[in-house]
Amino acid sequence: MENDERLPPFFGCEFQDVRERAIFRDRFIQLRRRAVERRLGSVSHKRCTLLYRYGAWLLWLIFFSLSKTLYRNETKEMHDRILSIAEAIKLDRIDEKMFAAVVVAEDHRFWMHKGVDHVGFLRATACCLKGRRQGGSTIEQQLVRVISGDYRLTLSRKIKEMALAVRVRDLLSKENLLRLYLEIAYLGNEAEGVRALTRRLGFGVNGISFEQAALVAACLKYPMAKNEAAYAATRRARRIKYIMTRLDVLVPEHQTMAA
Template identity: 30%
Template sequence: MARLSDPQPGKGTSYPEGKKQRPKKKRSLLKSLFLLLLLALLLAGAVLSVFVALYLRDISKDLPTATEMLAHKANVASVIYDREGEPVARLFTENRQPVSLRQISPWIIKATLAAEDSSFYQHGGIRLLSIARAFVENLTNRGVKQGGSTITQQLARNLFLTQDRTLERKAKEVILSVRMEQLFTKDRIMEMYLNTIYFGHGAWGVDTASRTYFGKPSAEVTLSEAAILAGLIAAPGRYSPLSNLENSKRRQKYVLDRLLTLGWISERERDEAYNAELVFKHVPNKVQEFNKAPYFVAHLLFNELLPRYGPDLVYSGGMEIHTTLDLKMQEAAEKAMEGLKSQGAIVGMDPETGEVLAMVGGHDFAVSKFNRATQAFRQPGSGFKPVVYAAAFEAGLLPTDHFLDARIAYEKKGPKMSVWAPDNYDGKFRGEVTLEYALVHSLNTVAVRLIDYVGAKNILSVARNLGITSPHVPADLSLALGSASITPLEMAVAFSAFANNGMTVTPLMIREVRSGNGDVLERRSPVATRGLSAETAVTVRSMLIDVVRAGTGT
C-alpha cells in the first residue's frame, strides 16, 4: 500500500504549470499598463505645457509692456473755451472727461460691481470658474447673463485689444489682466474702468454718461440713476433709457435685485429706487452738436491746431484751448446773420489787439462748411476807398486838397481797344470837391484820379502794410472801385489800423493752449506793427465817422 509522504522542507510541491503563477503576471501587466499610461499622460502634459508656454510667449510679443501699460492714457476730449472760460466746443473721437474714484457716486460703484463683477475686490483679475462656465455655455449656445470676463478683463480688452471673439484674444485678455492686477491697485483699476467704458449716445466714461443722461456730474447720481447707468454697460444700445425705456427699466431691476442679493441694499431701498421718478436730460455728445461757433472752431482746427499738434493730441489729448472769442458777441453775430436773405460773413475784432471776438462764415455750418469770413475772396467795392485815401495822405495830400469830380475816360490797351469810363453811383458829377467830401460821398471819379496821381503801386504797398495779404489785388486804377478780391477777415484787419492809430494788428484767436496734464504748450500775445502814420490813421478815422454820420455809410 502506497504511503503519501509530506513534502520535505525546501522542496516545492509540484503543480501543473501556470495555475498559481497567472495572477502575478496579470497584476504585473496591469501595473505596467498603468505606468505606461501615467507616463504618456505626463509626457502629454509636458508637451502641452511646452506648447502652451510657447503659445503664450508668442502671443505676448505684441502685448504692451508694463511700462507702456503704466504710461497709457485714455482718449480725452479737448475743450475750446471763450475769453471768459465758457466752453465753446469739444473736440474728440471719444467724448470722455475722466474723474477720480472719489468724484464718482458710491452707488455707481456698487451698481457696477453688482452688474458686472461682484467679486472684483476678491479675485486676482480672472475667475477661472466663470471662464469655464462661459466657455461651456457658449458651446451649448445657451448664453449667459453675466459673462466670464471680470472688470479687469473688460478694461484690458477696452484699452489694449480688439472686440474679436477669438481664443487668442481671450488668452491675451487673461495675460493682460494678470499683469494689470500686479501693476495697479483695485481702486485704480475700478477708476480706469469707469472712465473708459462706453455708455451709449456718444458718452465715454461715467461722468460724461451721467451728464448725458441726467444732466449732472457722476458724484450726484442717485441709486435709481446708478442702476440705469450700470445696466447700460452690457449693451448700451439695447438698454438705453432714451430709446427703449422698457428695456432700461427691466435691466435696472436686474441690477437692483443683484444689489439686494449681495446684501448691499435693503428691500425698501430697492423698491424706492425702482419706483423713483427718472428725469432724463439728453446732452448731445457729437462734435457737431456741441459747437457754439462752428466757423471759428473749424478755422482754428485746420489752420492752427491740427497742423501744429496733430489729430491724436487734438482729438484725444485732453487739451485746453483758450481763445479770444466772446460768446455773447458771437451769438449776436449769429442772430444778425439769420436776418440776411443771402449768404454773408461777419468778423468782430478788437482793433487794438487783433483779437477775433466773433466769426460767422455763413447761414448754417451744417449746410455749408465754406467759411466766407476767411475763405471767400470778394470785391470790397467802395469799402476799399479808405485804403486809397490813406495812401494819398501818406504821400502828402490833405483832406482839404481839391480834386475834380467829372467824367473821366481811359483807353484800354489790347487787341480789343475800348474805353473805360468809371461813373459815380448816382450818375451825377459835382465838379471840384475836397478829398474829404469825395470820400464822405464815395465819389468814384475822384478815387480813380487819386490813384492815377499817387500811383497804383503805392496804393498796393499801403494795402500790404495794412494787413491785406490777398494775391488778388491788381495794381491798376480799378482799385478805386474795389476790384481787389479780399476776405472779410483781411478787411477787418485793415480797418483796425484806422482805429488803432495806424498800428496794423495780426489776427489773434488763441490766447493759451494747455496739455491734458495742465502744462502750458503755448501762450500768444497781441502783435502789432506800424502800418500808417498816426496822423493819417486819425485823419481817415475822422472822415469815416463823417461817412456814417452824413455820407453814404450805414
C-alpha cells in the same frame, strides 16, 4: 469676520471714510463666499474658501505664464497704454455707490479674483460646450478689451485678453482699475466714460443715489443711443431692476424711474 451683527447694512453706509469702505468691502467678500458655499451644498465654509482660493491661484498662474512668454510684447504695450491713460485722465474720486452697482452688474467677484474669475470662466466654458453663449469677463478683461479695441469673437483673442488681464492687476489698485474702466468705457452716444454720461443725464459722479448708479451700470450692457427704439429703453429698464435687486435696495421710487 467676528461681530458680524455689528456691521452696518450691506450698502447702508454712505462710505464717508476709509473705515466705512473697508467695512463695505469685507462684507461684500464675506457674502460672496457664503454664496459660493451654498452652491457647493454641504461643503464647509473653510473648504469652500480653500477651493475658491486655490482655483483662483491656478488659473492666475496659467495666464500669468502665458503673459510672460507667448504674449510678452502685447503685455508690455498694454502696460504702457494703461499707465499713460491713467496719467492723462487723472483718476478722481467716484461715488462708492457707482462702484457697487457696476461690480454687482458686471463682475460680482471683482474684489476676490486676480484679474480672471475661474468660477465665471468654468461656467462660460460649460455653456459654450453646450452651444450657448454666456459672459464671464471680469472688469480687468473688459478694460483690456476697451483699450485694445479688439472685440473679435475668437478663442485666441479671449485667451490673450485673459493673459493681459492678470497682468493689468499688478499695475493699479482694484479701486483705480475700476475708476479707469468707468472713465473710458463706452456708455452711449456722446458718452465716452462715466462723466460724459452723467452730464448727459443731469447729475454728477458723486452724491448720487443707488438708482442713478444702477442706470449708469446698465448702460455698460445697453448703451444709450441718440435716437433709440422703445425696446432698447425697455431692456435697459429690466437691467436696472436686475441690478437694484442684486443691490437689495429696491424702493418704490425705482419702480417709477424704471417704468
